[in-house]
Amino acid sequence: MDICLEMLISYLFLFLAFTVDLREAQNGCDGAHGPAIRFPFRLSSQPEHYGYPGFILSCTDANQTVLELPDSVKLFVKEIDYISQVIQLYDPRNCFPRLLRGLDLSSSHFHFKVDSPYDLYNYTLFKYRSPIEDGNYQYRTISCLSGPTYQVYAIDDYKSILQLPISGTKMYNLLSIPSTLLRDDGDHYKVLQLSWWDIPICGHCEAKGKECRLKNNSSKLQTECFPKDSKGALSKSAMAGVILGSFLLPLAIFALYRLYTYDKVEKEHQAKIEKFLEDYRNFKPTRYSYADIKRITNQFTEKLGEGAYGTVFKGKLSNEIHVAVKILKISHGNGEEFINEVETLGMIHHVNVVRLVGLCADGFRRALVYEFLPNDSLEKFISSTDTKKCILNWDKLHDIALGIAKGIEYLHQGCGQRILHFDIKPHNVLLDQNFNPKISDFGLAKLCSKDQSAVSMTTARGTMGYIAPEVFSRNFGNVSSKADVYSFGILLLEMVEGRKNGGVTVENTGQVYFPEWIYNILEQKEDIRIFIDDDGDAKIAKKLAIIGLWCIQWHPVDRPSMKDAVQMLEGEEDKLTMPLNPFASAGPVQINANIPIKRLNHELEIIPE
Known part of the structure; x- marks a missing residue:
């Protein structure tokens, strides 16, 4: 199978090499619809003497023709007029002010096509958080550079910049460009016209039905005429046809084989599912x-x-x-x-x-x-970047935590079989119209009997950051329902983290793992109220943090069951005791409310079973 794939890839590259070379030599990038490419222009894949220096075109993956100007400015080619010696260029994103930053055509053979040099202007771009209302000077709004919270204006340098409001920020200059390129024409593409001169003209070659190129190895950049190679093109076409045929035959055989094997395997999967659904019919x-x-x-x-x-x-x-x-x-x-x-x-x-x-x-x-469930997932409301999180106060967060705990407890004890979820995380907790939590996504779940203390697993399953240590390595213990307890503990600590108002630093060690940071705060009896919003309830935050730390103990035997976790959530905060420190700390943690802390990605060495 691997040899067949290698042969097919080789055929494909060989075929593409010939067809691309043939297409580029005769019709440019996209055949009859794109601009004809002839002297002084050449494609980057053609020999250097086929075009004049500085007139190199290239083709994109979508077969669009591109011209590269000085300072690595790349523009798409719309049309080339070889008689008037004018090339029309455009920007697919319709934003010339972004592309022409620092463009200098003085060292190239191209010039802006304008009626007079006085039609070229210098502009300075400024960014303002609020629109400019003073109309005593001229300016142009650059819509393609503006955003929902700021506006970008191009100011004519010949006008007095001293009249500008001081709240703006200078971005960069646009030197000697036509004013038409700054016009806001909506969805219509603006076209940039460049002309060229002072280079050899090859009209006499075309009049003879021939093509033009530079004399090879000539230091004076002299041109010569040469006949069109119709035979060569024909032979290339024939060769391309042969290669295409030799490519399609093994490809067809390979495709039929893959189709046969896929259909066979898929039918086995369908039969497996149909048998399961037949047994499942009693649930209606x-x-x-x-x-x-x-x-x-x-x-x-x-x-x-x-x-x-x-x-x-x-x-x-x-x-x-x-x-x-x-x-x-x-x-x-x-x-x-x-x-x-x-x-x-x-x-x-x-x-x-x-x-x-x-x-x-x-x-x-x-x-x-x-x-x-109309209120999406819990993740949307505890993320520090989501403004909607302010909807959930600490009382509601406590109710959500309790609801999740009751749902997991039901999975572990309330069904005929014990269900281990293995993917408890905020993204898999959905909220109904009253913000009641519902656990979802059971694609990784495993079923086992209630008297079974451990489950067999061949590979780790779950989401990184929420997976219990024993799922990675049996050195920590057997995999059981305590794996869901660990994930629930991380979820609780994320709920506290999502409502915090600060961060921590550790001297000479950079950022710190958040659960370890919150443990040190509680152990050192720091006032947790300075790390939550002003309207927060410090008792609830501390309660969720302590229970979360109990749930993420490294060894499963040290964690509570979900039944115990429910009782802890329903009980009083004052009756909770601090768990053992599960973290290996490098030294005392210095609390700093201005430095962000590290997210939940504590690294764990994977030990083979």
């Missing part, structure tokens, strides 16, 4: 066809998010019932994630666990239909 799930899924999501119009296993869209079963539909990736896994979700959620009925409404297993297309 609603099964939808793929056509139903497209109708429910209105042809996948509103996308809610995307993850490693699939994309989630908003759907509607009726005017009153909205749902979230996860379309699983076709190329991912062998159906295990689909079976995990359906099998796990089918036996769960709890207020703090998301409800599975239905499913779709239509051939190789698979989808899961959940209840729709």
